[in-house]
Amino acid sequence: MRVGVLTGGGDCPGLNAVIRAVVRRGVGEYGYDFVGFRDGWRGPLENVTSELGIPQVRGILPRGGTILGSSRTNPFKVEGGVEKITANLNANGVDALIAIGGEDTLGVATQLANLGVNVVGIPKTIDNDLSGTDFTFGFDTAVNIATEAIDRLHTTAESHHRVLVVEVMGRHAGWIALHSGIAGGANIILIPEQPFDIEKVCKLVEQRFELQYAPIIVVAEGAVPAEGSMATASAEIDAFGHPRLGGIGDRLAGEIERRTGKESRAVVLGHTQRGGTPTAFDRWLATRFGLHAIAAVHDGDFGKMVALRGTEIVRVDLIEGTGTLKTVDPERYSEAEVLFG
Numbered sequence: 001m002r003v004g005v006l007t008g009g010g011d012c013p014g015l016n017a018v019i020r021a022v023v024r025r026g027v028g029e030y031g032y033d034f035v036g037f038r039d040g041w042r043g044p045l046e047n048v049t050s051e052l053g054i055p056q057v058r059g060i061l062p063r064g065g066t067i068l069g070s071s072r073t074n075p076f077k078v079e080g081g082v083e084k085i086t087a088n089l090n091a092n093g094v095d096a097l098i099a100i101g102g103e104d105t106l107g108v109a110t111q112l113a114n115l116g117v118n119v120v121g122i123p124k125t126i127d128n129d130l131s132g133t134d135f136t137f138g139f140d141t142a143v144n145i146a147t148e149a150i151d152r153l154h155t156t157a158e159s160h161h162r163v164l165v166v167e168v169m170g171r172h173a174g175w176i177a178l179h180s181g182i183a184g185g186a187n188i189i190l191i192p193e194q195p196f197d198i199e200k201v202c203k204l205v206e207q208r209f210e211l212q213y214a215p216i217i218v219v220a221e222g223a224v225p226a227e228g229s230m231a232t233a234s235a236e237i238d239a240f241g242h243p244r245l246g247g248i249g250d251r252l253a254g255e256i257e258r259r260t261g262k263e264s265r266a267v268v269l270g271h272t273q274r275g276g277t278p279t280a281f282d283r284w285l286a287t288r289f290g291l292h293a294i295a296a297v298h299d300g301d302f303g304k305m306v307a308l309r310g311t312e313i314v315r316v317d318l319i320e321g322t323g324t325l326k327t328v329d330p331e332r333y334s335e336a337e338v339l340f341g
Contacts, residue, residue: 002033003297004094005052007066008040008073008105012124013278014137014286016060016067018100021290023057030298035092040101041108042073045081047088061283064276075108082115089117096297100124102136103322106305110318113303120296121305121318122289126274129173129327132320133307137286142169142273143179149269150184150216157214163205163256163264167249169273170220173327176273181218182336188215189336190252192222193328201252202259204341209262217256223248288313 005022007015019036026032036052037043050056050068060067075081089097096118099109102125113119123130126142146168157164166186168176174191181189187208190196201217208215249266257264278286285308292306292313304315 001095002093004035004037004097006037006043007068007070008101011065011070012126012138012274013064013141014282016063017283017286018290020057020060021287022294025291026294036068039069040071040073041075042071044085044088045075062277098293107322110322118302120293122293123321127173128175129325130321131324131326132316135308137282140281141279142176144279145273146180147183161214163215163262165217165249165253165266167219167268171222172325174220177218177220178328186216186218188217188340190219190223192220195224195226197226205260207341
């Protein structure tokens with residue numbers, strides 16, 4: 001059997017660990033051949049491939065990013081895109097395809113599976129917002145990076161009596177903000193699921209200064225103010241219809257300074273959260289996902305996604321990973337609110 005592998009969407013710590021596990025087990029246990037498709041769905045769409053075997057995956061376990069490259073290409077937005085993909089898979093003798101990605105990449109995989117393509121999905125996103133799995137690899141690394149940054153910013157905030165707004169990733173879900181904010185001792189955490197009241201935020205800021213401490217605010221990039229309470233900026237749209245986010249940290253810091261008179265600065269962590277060496281947990285989870293995904297291919301169990309449930313790796317229908325986003329529920333957020341101020 002010949003198996004294709006691709007990685008789509010944003011790069012993520014642990015992608016190379018997945019690729020390594022897929023190839024190591026696929027070659028060593030099943031005797032499969034592999035072909036890597038470059039740059040997400042652009043690879044099978046434009047027939048851009050790379051050699052993928054044991055030599056290519058040696059030493060990549062601790063490396064960030066992806067040796068196969070990535071992109072946000074959406075073949076369903078390209079005229080004849082599906083036909084080109086199926087033709088190129090056939091031309092490369094590919095019997096099955098392993099797609100590693102988040103909601104957009106796996107959304108394409110779901111549609112292709114419905115059209116008869118033999119696909120197995122592996123969930124990947126630092127946002128941890130894919131339903132069907134308790135955790136996605138990359139999330140733990142992102143939270144650790146954000147927490148370390150918050151730890152370091154506390155001393156600067158106190159030294160300069162300054163409000164520091166830390167903007168982290170999280171388009172629709174505030175898991176990174178929630179976990180890193182709690183772990184880093186943030187005084188306010190703002191997430192997309194809970195539109196914030198700027199007046200309440202400013203009141204908490206003033207209360208913090210009354211205690212002779214400087215506040216740290218962690219805000220997810222997708223967080224929005226309550227309607228009419230603060231101006232927002234428009235954003236560009238990508239191939240999957242998502243706005244390019246970023247900038248809420250700067251706008252929030254400016255508004256706080258204007259309303260409270262307290263010096264405020266924004267720190268945007270941006271791509272540092274998803275770059276570099278994955279944590280031990282993410283290497284462990286990514287490796288297990290890879291081992292179980294190639295086992296699903298071997299079993300002919302297509303149209304499925306591997307997922308973590310408790311400590312077990314299970315197989316679920318692809319639609320379970322992409323049908324709905326896993327967002328922070330109000331009860332979970334209310335736990336953090338106890339610590340605000």
